[in-house]
Amino acid sequence: MARDEDPKSWHPAAWRHRPAEQLPTYPNADALAQVEAKLRAAAPVIRIEDAARLKRALGCVRERGFVLQGGDCAENFDDRVADRVDRLAGLFDAMANALGDREHLVRIARIGGQFAKPRTTLIERQGDVEHPAYRGDMINARSFGAEARAPDPARMLRGHAQSVGTAATMGVIRQDSAPIYTCHEGLLLPYEEALTRRDADGSWWATSAHFLWLGYRTQQVDGAHVEYLSGIANPIGIKCGPGLTPDALAAMCDRLDPDDTPGRLTLIARFGADRIEQELPSLLAVTKGRAVNWIVDPMHGNTQKHEGRKTRRVEAVQRDMEAFFALTREAGVKPAGVHLEMSPNDVTECLGLGVDDLDPAYRTACDPRLNRTQALHIAQQIGTLLA
Ligand code: PEP
Numbered sequence: 001m002a003r004d005e006d007p008k009s010w011h012p013a014a015w016r017h018r019p020a021e022q023l024p025t026y027p028n029a030d031a032l033a034q035v036e037a038k039l040r041a042a043a044p045v046i047r048i049e050d051a052a053r054l055k056r057a058l059g060c061v062r063e064r065g066f067v068l069q070g071g072d073c074a075e076n077f078d079d080r081v082a083d084r085v086d087r088l089a090g091l092f093d094a095m096a097n098a099l100g101d102r103e104h105l106v107r108i109a110r111i112g113g114q115f116a117k118p119r120t121t122l123i124e125r126q127g128d129v130e131h132p133a134y135r136g137d138m139i140n141a142r143s144f145g146a147e148a149r150a151p152d153p154a155r156m157l158r159g160h161a162q163s164v165g166t167a168a169t170m171g172v173i174r175q176d177s178a179p180i181y182t183c184h185e186g187l188l189l190p191y192e193e194a195l196t197r198r199d200a201d202g203s204w205w206a207t208s209a210h211f212l213w214l215g216y217r218t219q220q221v222d223g224a225h226v227e228y229l230s231g232i233a234n235p236i237g238i239k240c241g242p243g244l245t246p247d248a249l250a251a252m253c254d255r256l257d258p259d260d261t262p263g264r265l266t267l268i269a270r271f272g273a274d275r276i277e278q279e280l281p282s283l284l285a286v287t288k289g290r291a292v293n294w295i296v297d298p299m300h301g302n303t304q305k306h307e308g309r310k311t312r313r314v315e316a317v318q319r320d321m322e323a324f325f326a327l328t329r330e331a332g333v334k335p336a337g338v339h340l341e342m343s344p345n346d347v348t349e350c351l352g353l354g355v356d357d358l359d360p361a362y363r364t365a366c367d368p369r370l371n372r373t374q375a376l377h378i379a380q381q382i383g384t385l386l387a
């Protein structure tokens with residue numbers, strides 16, 4: 001289904017006419033409008049030419065190379081930016097060594113804008129008290145209370161400022177080595193709309209990050225998030241998870257990439273070790289012949305509770321990933337990359353490889369991340385699979 005209208009006649013506010021999942025309702029419309037006006041006048045976080053360069057690099061991955069995408073589930077306003085960038089870049093380098101073929105590795109960090117979270121349960125209950133769930137620092141605050149959990153549009157300005165600082169820091173430290181591009185879920189549409197800019201040729205680009213992805217919970221084909229992503233020219237991802245039908249995926253690909261442009265679409269399989277074998281093959285079949293990259297997120301389908309906290313077992317992460325490599329290869333599709341939630345620090349959030357107790361350093365604001373040792377182990381496993 002090619003779009004009949006000229007993509008250049010699309011407008012960043014087009015999503016407002018569509019039903020939207022997972023967006024906060026701001027109590028004060030004037031305050032929201034003021035923030036949006038400030039963001040429209042604000043500096044872009046990334047340069048369009050760099051996003052275009054990433055798109056070209058992703059367009060070559062089916063021939064040669066591999067995508068390494070990863071970082072925190074959610075960034076925080078109290079993160080120490082320079083230190084975090086430095087450490088995450090160090091982890092990317094160490095993983096690149098383990099993966100081999102460093103020259104053609106495309107590195108994309110979940111950083112510089114990963115501040116808004118979709119939630120399965122929109123209400124959090126503690127004892128007899130209920131408040132809206134935490135939705136990421138760009139929307140509300142982590143502490144449990146009515147005021148903390150009320151969505152505050154001014155948080156978008158703070159998120160933008162931190163993202164600009166993060167992107168600038170990354171540019172400085174990566175000047176002499178492989179670039180690390182930025183990505184986050186394209187979720188908070190008022191923020192994304194306000195940072196959408198027009199290039200000289202008339203095309204529209206998100207300037208909040210080089211790469212945005214469509215989350216598992218917001219992929220209604222006629223919904224607001226698909227509408228927004230359909231109009232921007234950036235490289236984008238689609239999370240593909242349990243229950244996604246081949247027809248729905250084909251419809252999304254038609255809508256988001258009608259011209260089958262290499263580098264435009266990265267399909268991110270997040271089924272979990274116990275479901276991937278059942279669900280991935282029919283999706284690989286329906287995208288056969290399209291210029292998409294298939295990569296694996298072996299995190300989000302493997303979340304479980306352990307003593308009241310969310311965790312993931314490294315063993316399940318590894319099984320999910322190995323199944324992905326086997327299934328793609330059986331289908332004649334290149335396993336083109338991996339998407340991980342990981343920290344360069346010694347956090348204790350995922351179980352395995354030295355972590356059997358979550359207490360010592362459970363720090364995540366949202367989902368459990370692999371620590372440095374665990375992430376390097378996974379990179380080594382991938383290096384073996386790719387060798
Ligand atoms: C995420 O990547 O943090 C996330 C929420 O993923 P998904 O949409 O796949 O659940």
Ligand code: CO
Nearest residue numbers: 073341366367
């Ligand atoms: Co997550």
